[in-house]
Amino acid sequence: MLTYDIVIVGAGGGGLYAALETSRCKGLRVAVLTKVYPTRSHTGAAQGGINAALGNVAPDSPEKHAYDTVKGSDFLADQDAVELMCEMAPKVIREMEHMGLPFSRLSDGRIAQRPFGGASFPRTCYAADKTGHVMLQTLYEQCIRFGVEFLNEWFALSLVHNGERIAGLTAVNLRTGSIVGIRARAVILATGGHARIYWKRTSNALGNTGDGPAMALRAGVPLKDMEFVQFHPTGLRRTGILVTEGARGEGGYLINAKGERFMERYAPEKMELAPRDLVSRAIETEIMEGRGFEDEEGNKFVYLDLRHLGRKKILERLPQIRELAIDFEGVDPIEEPIPVRPTAHYSMGGIDTDKFGRTSIKGLYAVGECGCVSVHGANRLGGNSLLDIVVFGKIAGKDAVESIEGLDFVSFPEGKVKDEGERIKALFNSDGSEKLSQLRNELSDVMSEGVGIFRSEEGIRRALNKVREIKERAKKLKVYDTELTFNTNLQQTLEFLNMVEVAETIALGALERKESRGAHSRTDYPKRDDEKFLKHSIIRKGDDGELRVSWKPVVITKFPPEERKY
Amino acid sequence: MERREVTFRIKRFNPKKDVRPYYQEYKLTVTKGMTILEALQFIKDEIDPTLAFRAFCRSAICGSCAIKVNGFPKLACKTQVFTELDKFKTSLLTLEPLDNMEVIRDLIVDWDGAFEKMKELKPYLIPDPKVVPDTLDEETRVYPEELKKYDKFTDCILCTSCYSVCTATQIDEGYGGPFQLARLYRFAVDKRDGLKEERAKIGYVYDMWNCVRCEKCADVCPKHVGPVDAIMRLRGISIDIGLKDNPGARHVLAFYKSLMESGLLNEVLLPLRAKGIKGVLENLPVGVKMILKGKAHSPIMKPISEHESLVKLMKAAMEVE
Numbered sequence: 001m002l003t004y005d006i007v008i009v010g011a012g013g014g015g016l017y018a019a020l021e022t023s024r025c026k027g028l029r030v031a032v033l034t035k036v037y038p039t040r041s042h043t044g045a046a047q048g049g050i051n052a053a054l055g056n057v058a059p060d061s062p063e064k065h066a067y068d069t070v071k072g073s074d075f076l077a078d079q080d081a082v083e084l085m086c087e088m089a090p091k092v093i094r095e096m097e098h099m100g101l102p103f104s105r106l107s108d109g110r111i112a113q114r115p116f117g118g119a120s121f122p123r124t125c126y127a128a129d130k131t132g133h134v135m136l137q138t139l140y141e142q143c144i145r146f147g148v149e150f151l152n153e154w155f156a157l158s159l160v161h162n163g164e165r166i167a168g169l170t171a172v173n174l175r176t177g178s179i180v181g182i183r184a185r186a187v188i189l190a191t192g193g194h195a196r197i198y199w200k201r202t203s204n205a206l207g208n209t210g211d212g213p214a215m216a217l218r219a220g221v222p223l224k225d226m227e228f229v230q231f232h233p234t235g236l237r238r239t240g241i242l243v244t245e246g247a248r249g250e251g252g253y254l255i256n257a258k259g260e261r262f263m264e265r266y267a268p269e270k271m272e273l274a275p276r277d278l279v280s281r282a283i284e285t286e287i288m289e290g291r292g293f294e295d296e297e298g299n300k301f302v303y304l305d306l307r308h309l310g311r312k313k314i315l316e317r318l319p320q321i322r323e324l325a326i327d328f329e330g331v332d333p334i335e336e337p338i339p340v341r342p343t344a345h346y347s348m349g350g351i352d353t354d355k356f357g358r359t360s361i362k363g364l365y366a367v368g369e370c371g372c373v374s375v376h377g378a379n380r381l382g383g384n385s386l387l388d389i390v391v392f393g394k395i396a397g398k399d400a401v402e403s404i405e406g407l408d409f410v411s412f413p414e415g416k417v418k419d420e421g422e423r424i425k426a427l428f429n430s431d432g433s434e435k436l437s438q439l440r441n442e443l444s445d446v447m448s449e450g451v452g453i454f455r456s457e458e459g460i461r462r463a464l465n466k467v468r469e470i471k472e473r474a475k476k477l478k479v480y481d482t483e484l485t486f487n488t489n490l491q492q493t494l495e496f497l498n499m500v501e502v503a504e505t506i507a508l509g510a511l512e513r514k515e516s517r518g519a520h521s522r523t524d525y526p527k528r529d530d531e532k533f534l535k536h537s538i539i540r541k542g543d544d545g546e547l548r549v550s551w552k553p554v555v556i557t558k559f560p561p562e563e564r565k566y
Numbered sequence: 567m568e569r570r571e572v573t574f575r576i577k578r579f580n581p582k583k584d585v586r587p588y589y590q591e592y593k594l595t596v597t598k599g600m601t602i603l604e605a606l607q608f609i610k611d612e613i614d615p616t617l618a619f620r621a622f623c624r625s626a627i628c629g630s631c632a633i634k635v636n637g638f639p640k641l642a643c644k645t646q647v648f649t650e651l652d653k654f655k656t657s658l659l660t661l662e663p664l665d666n667m668e669v670i671r672d673l674i675v676d677w678d679g680a681f682e683k684m685k686e687l688k689p690y691l692i693p694d695p696k697v698v699p700d701t702l703d704e705e706t707r708v709y710p711e712e713l714k715k716y717d718k719f720t721d722c723i724l725c726t727s728c729y730s731v732c733t734a735t736q737i738d739e740g741y742g743g744p745f746q747l748a749r750l751y752r753f754a755v756d757k758r759d760g761l762k763e764e765r766a767k768i769g770y771v772y773d774m775w776n777c778v779r780c781e782k783c784a785d786v787c788p789k790h791v792g793p794v795d796a797i798m799r800l801r802g803i804s805i806d807i808g809l810k811d812n813p814g815a816r817h818v819l820a821f822y823k824s825l826m827e828s829g830l831l832n833e834v835l836l837p838l839r840a841k842g843i844k845g846v847l848e849n850l851p852v853g854v855k856m857i858l859k860g861k862a863h864s865p866i867m868k869p870i871s872e873h874e875s876l877v878k879l880m881k882a883a884m885e886v887e
Binding site for chain 2: 014036037039040041042054090093094095097101102103104105106107108109110111128130132137139141142144145155167205206207218238239241282296297309320323324327328330345415421436437479480481483485487488489492524551
C-alpha cells in the first residue's frame with residue numbers, strides 16, 4: 001500500500017496544472033499517476049490555441065468571451081462557471097507565459113491571437129499549430145522544477161471511498177504488473193476524454209478511453225451530460241486525425257464537389273468559422289445529399305482548401321498541419337486541398353462536478369475533459385478546452401490542498417485491492433469466445449450510426465441495446481498475454497471495458513434528451529426545447545448495477561437563452 | 567486498392583523470461599497508406615496479442631512510438647509501410663527497439679535514464695525578475711525575432727530517437743545527451759530566463775564538447791529539431807561568457823585564429839593551441855612521421871589570395887548569428 005496526501009490521475013494539462021498548484025504547499029506528499037509518460041498525454045495534440053480575452057488584436061472582454069461560450073454551448077453551460085473561467089483566462093495565460101510558454105507573438109511583442117469558430121473576436125492565443133504541445137512541455141518543465149513526483153506507466157483501476165469521503169484508489173504498475181492500493185486524502189481525476197469509443201473514426205489518442213468516468217460510474221459517482229460528444233469538422237479522410245480549427249481561423253475554405261463554399265447555406269455570416277457542431281452537420285449534410293467527394297476506398301469527404309493562404313502563411317502558422325497532411329494523406333496543402341470529414345473529437349460530458357471540480361464524494365475531484373463543470377454545455381468552442389483544463393486544474397489543485405487540511409485518512413479496506421485482482425484474474429481465465437478487435441469495431445460502428453452526428457429514437461435504441469449486448473459479450477474476452485511486464489493486452493482489454501461502460505451512458509443520455517441542442521442533434525426532435533430540457537442530464541449507477549437518469553438545473557446568470565444563429 | 571504481402575521481422579525480448587532476444591516473423595497483407603503502427607496493432611489484434619509496443623496519439627506529437635525500422639529510428643505512427651518497402655526495395659521490414667536504452671519488453675525501452683539526465687540539466691525556465699513581470703496583469707514582451715532563437719527547439723517531443731543514435735552518449739556516461747542539451751540551449755537564449763547564457767556552464771559540465779558532430783541526431787529527428795545545432799550554439803555561448811580555457815574551446819579558437827591569420831587551417835599549430843604542450847607531446851609521434859614523409863606544412867603560413875574577403879565574410883556571418 002502506498003500513501004500520499006493527494007494523488008492526481010492523469011498528466012495532461014489539467015493534471016499537471018493541479019500538480020503545480022499543490023506543489024506550492026510544501027510538505028504535502030503528492031503524486032501524479034499516469035498510464036503514459038508526462039508529455040505523452042493528449043493535451044499535446046491540441047493544435048490551434050487557447051482562448052483568453054487579452055484584447056491584443058481587437059478590443060475584447062471576459063464578458064464577451066463568456067457570452068460566446070454560453071451561446072456556443074447552446075445555453076446548456078452553467079454561466080457562473082463560464083464567467084469564472086473567462087475571468088481567469090487572461091491571468092492563467094500570463095502565468096503560463098511567465099513559465100516560459102513560447103506563444104506566437106505580435107510585432108509589438110505581445111501574445112498573438114487568431115480568430116476561431118464561434119468567437120466574436122480574434123481571441124485564441126497560440127504557438128503556431130502546436131499550442132497544446134508546448135503547453136504540456138512547459139507545464140512538465142515546471143513540474144520538474146518544483147519536484148513533482150510521478151508514477152509513470154501506472155494504470156488506475158478503481159476508486160475507493162466510504163460513501164462520503166475518498167479513501168484512495170487502486171492501480172496497476174504496468175512495468176511490474178503489480179496491483180497496488182494507494183491511500184490518499186484527495187484524488188483528482190484528470191484522465192481526459194472518451195471519444196475513442198468511436199474507435200474507427202476519431203481524432204483521439206489510443207488511450208482516450210474514458211477511464212475516469214468509468215471508474216467514477218463503478219464507484220457510484222454521477223456523470224453529467226454524457227450524450228454530448230463533439231465531432232470536429234475537419235478530421236483527415238482516412239484516419240480521422242485532427243486538422244486544427246486554426247486552419248479555418250487563418251482563412252481556410254470548405255469546398256464541396258460542386259466547388260461551392262457550402263457554409264454559405266448554413267452560417268452565412270460566420271461561414272467556416274461557425275461553431276463545430278454546426279459545421280460538422282453541414283459537412284455531413286453535403287455528403288448525404290450527394291455533394292461530397294468519394295475515393296476508391298469508399299471514403300466520403302469534402303475539401304479544406306488552404307492554397308489561397310499562400311506558402312509563407314502556411315509554413316509559418318500551420319507547419320505541423322502541413323506535415324500531417326503530407327504524411328497521412330500524401331497531400332501538400334500548399335499545392336492541393338486537404339480531404340476532410342468530421343471525426344469524433346471531444347467529450348463535453350463527464351463526471352459531474354461543481355465549479356471547484358468537486359464531485360459527490362468529498363475529496364474526489366475531476367478536471368478537464370473527464371469532468372463536466374459544465375463550461376461547454378452542449379457544444380464546446382474551439383480554444384476553450386485548453387483553457388478549461390488549466391483553469392479548473394488550478395482551481396481543483398488549490399481546493400484539494402485547502403480541503404484536506406486537518407482531515408485524516410479514511411480507512412482503505414485491503415479487500416479492494418484483492419477485488420481488482422479477482423476482476424483481472426477473471427480476464428485471464430475466460431473462455432475467449434469473444435475477440436477484442438471485433439467488439440471494439442462493433443462498438444465503434446453502432447455508436448457512430450446510432451449516437452453519431454445525427455440521432456433518432458430508433459437509432460439510439462438500437463445502439464443502446466447493442467451496447468448492452470456488447471457489454472455482456474465482453475465478459476467472454478480473454479487476455480492471452482500472461483506476462484506481468486508491460487501486459488498491453490491486459491491494458492487494452494481494461495480500456496475497452498471502460499469504453500463500453502461509458503458508451504452505455506452516452507446512448508442512454510441521448511435517448512432521454514428528446515430535443516436537439518448543440519452536438520446532440522435529433523432528427524425526430526429537431527428543435528431545442530428549453531421548457532423541458534434546459535437542464536443537465538445526470539446518470540448514476542445504483543447499487544443494483546442499473547443506470548438511473550435524473551436532471552439538474554442549469555445555472556443562468558447574465559445571458560437568457562435565445563435562438564442560436566451564426 | 568494496392569495490396570502487398572509483407573513480412574515483419576520483430577525483435578522480441580522479455581528480460582524476465584527470455585535468456586536472449588530473438589526475432590519473430592509475422593506475415594500480413596498491407597494496403598496502401600497503412601502505417602507501421604497500424605501494422606503493429608493489426609498483428610496484436612489478429613495474430614499475436616503478446617506483442618508489446620508503445621503508442622498513443624497516432625499523429626506524431628506524443629513521442630511514444632519511436633522504434634527502429636530496418637535499423638533507423640522512426641515514429642511508427644507516421645511511417646507508411648509502402649514508403650519503407652520502396653526505400654529498401656524489399657518485402658521484409660525489421661522492427662527493433664531503440665538503442666542506447668535497456669529493453670523492458672519487445673519494442674519498449676526504458677526511458678528513465680534519458681529523462682533523468684534531462685532533469686539534471688535544469689530544463690525549465692527560471693523567470694528573470696528583471697524581465698518577467700511580477701504581476702499576472704501583464705505579459706512579457708517577446709518580439710518575434712527573439713522567439714525565433716529558440717522556437718524550433720520547442721518542437722522536441724521527447725521521443726528519444728536522437729538519444730538512441732547518439733555516439734557521444736554511447737561512450738560517455740557523463741554526456742548530457744542530444745535532446746537534453748538542446749533544451750538547455752532553448753532556455754539559454756530565452757530572454758525571460760534568469761540563468762540565460764550561464765546555462766552554457768551546465769552544458770560544459772555535462773560534456774557538451776564531447777559531441778563529435780556526427781549529425782545523426784539531426785538525421786533521425788522526426789520533428790526536424792536538429793539538436794546538434796543547439797549544441798554548437800551552446801558551445802559558442804560558453805566561449806562568449808569566457809569558458810575558453812578548455813580543450814574544446816581552444817580547439818575552436820585555434821581554428822578561428824588560423825582562418826583569420828591565413829585562411830587555411832594551421833594543423834601544425836593546432837595541437838599546441840588546443841591542448842598546449844600536452845597536445846604537442848601527444849601528437850609528436852604522428853607529427854614527426856608527417857614531417858619525415860613531407861606531409862606537414864611550415865607553421866608559418868602565407869594568407870590565401872582572397873583572405874581579405876574571407877575575413878569580411880566571417881565577420882558578417884558572426885554578426886548574423
